[in-house]
Amino acid sequence: MRRWLIGGLMVSVLVVAGAGVGVWVLTRPGLDTVGKVAFERRLAVPPLAKSTVDEQGRRVFDLRAQAGESDLGRGKATATWGYNGSYLGPTLRAKRGERVVVNVSNGLAEDTTVHWHGMHLPARMDGGPQTPIRPGAAFSPEWKVDQPAATLWYHPHPHERTEKQVYRGLAGMFLIDDPGTDVAALPHEYGVDDVPVMVQDKAFDDDGQLSESGPFGSEIGILGDSVLVNGTAGPYLDVTTSLVRLRLLNAATARIFNFSLSDGRPFTLIGTDGGLLDRPHRLDRLQLSVGERAEVLVAMRPGERVVLRSGPPAPEGDFAIRRFQGGGDRFDVLELRAAAALRDSPATPGTLVETPRLDxxxxxxxxxxxxxxxxxxxxxxxxxxxxxxxxxxxxxxxxxxxxxxxxxxxxxxxxxxxxxxxxxxxxxxxxxxxxxxxxxxxxxxxxxxxxxxxxxxxxxxxxxxxxxxxxxxxxxxxxxxxxxxxxxxxxxxxxxxxxx
Missing domain, CATH: 2.60.40.420 (Cupredoxins -  blue copper proteins)
Known part of the structure; x- marks a missing residue:
């Protein structure tokens, strides 16, 4: 009888504990860093990749995938991967009509590829899982850039290991210039009034290393509780012009971001994945899923500060997504700090570029x-x-x-x-x-x-x-x-x- 009573008591304790865990899982609040981020680090701007023009007139870049260590804001070095460095990669930039060659070498201990996300190019150069680059090997894709001015990006695409490699830091932007499908009046000075903003979420273990396991109940993979921009934790951007162009990229592996500005002011959407729109659109929020890009203009007044924020991307009624897929989470992402005196930017035209419509x-x-x-x-x-x-x-x-x-x-x-x-x-x-x-x-x-x-x-x-x-x-x-x-x-x- 005593054994039965003890056994029954233990079962009851386990049932109550399990019920408590279940209640916590179903009722715990979403992640929320709004108002809690100390913006103490200047936003890192990826350098423009060096290139040469060879005897055939081709623009040649070099990229090396490699392991390293980075300061991701955890108080100690975090093991990461990057191109030509320890985390992320340089921004490649080329003009429409140029032939480009990218010498990609693999310094990792596993297969990788480099996919040119958004690029129009031959299949053998595309960097999909069919063309793995073995450890210690290299591949030199070559193609002619032939598409409108746009914000593209590059990242690995190996079979069954893309999430891991992108999450550890293998990603970078590729900008295409084309006077025929761009607007000269828009901000264009890279890193000054035309700034790449690569947004990622990260989870860390107690040792400050990247955690690669998804949270309980997640069907979409890793959902971190920390947001980095260009690899910078708690970033701020010094703004010196009355308009700043942000090239937003959701470079996360699973999370959806829903961008807005902290004081509710609108911003101007001028471009998406494949280039500029036919006209600008004033919005007060913009949702980007994984891999999507958008170009926005933010108007600033001298001396002010405003925060780029991500609100809950899922409606209140989507309980499972808000609870388990990050749909109820909120983040402060990047603080924009205007200088005491700002250089005037040209007015944004009412029309941008013509978009031929397919029938x-x-x-x-x-x-x-x-x-x-x-x-x-x-x-x-x-x-x-x-x-x-x-x-x-x-x-x-x-x-x-x-x-x-x-x-x-x-x-x-x-x-x-x-x-x-x-x-x-x-x-x-x-x-x-x-x-x-x-x-x-x-x-x-x-x-x-x-x-x-x-x-x-x-x-x-x-x-x-x-x-x-x-x-x-x-x-x-x-x-x-x-x-x-x-x-x-x-x-x-x-x-x-x-x-x-």
């Missing part, structure tokens, strides 16, 4: 893709399977949907697309009115998009489309397409590895 009636093919769990149309990524064969010089319309309640993000390699409609019938917001390569898929919703595959036929080497929540990508939420000549067929075979 759905000209589409040679329509496709539907549903993202559910870790599958697209019920299938996980397989290297030997081609999911779509696209004919060169044709236009296609794809409807991409989120088939369940977990957030996803659709990214397409090679080409930029235009958003035609939202599957729920709501109007398409200004932030989706220009050229895009990545778009957030809300639970049970999606978009119909249109794109043109003008060139770069290669039946043997696929491009990718996938969820840009990187853990989802690594776990199989990815597909392959090839571009072929009219009447051609896919001939995808072995991977094209470099070294080893």
């Amino acid at each position: 759905p009636a000209s589409a040679a093919q329509t496709r539907e893709m549903t993202f559910t769990e870790r599958d697209i149309n019920g299938r996980k990524m397989e290297g030997a399977r081609v999911d779509a064969v696209v004919t060169r010089d044709t236009t296609e319309v794809w409807t991409v949907r989120n088939g369940h309640g977990t957030p996803h993000s659709f990214h397409l390699h090679d080409v930029q697309f235009q958003v035609l409609s939202r599957t729920g019938g709501e109007p398409v917001p200004p932030s989706l009115s220009g050229w895009k390569d990545t778009v957030y898929l809300p639970p049970h919703e999606g978009y119909t998009v249109i794109m043109r595959f003008a060139d770069f036929a290669d039946p043997e080497t696929p491009y990718m489309f996938h969820c840009h929540v990187l853990r989802h990508e690594d776990e199989g939420m990815m597909g392959q397409f090839v571009v072929v000549e009219p009447g051609g067929s896919a001939r995808v075979g072995a991977h094209h590895s470099h070294g080893g």
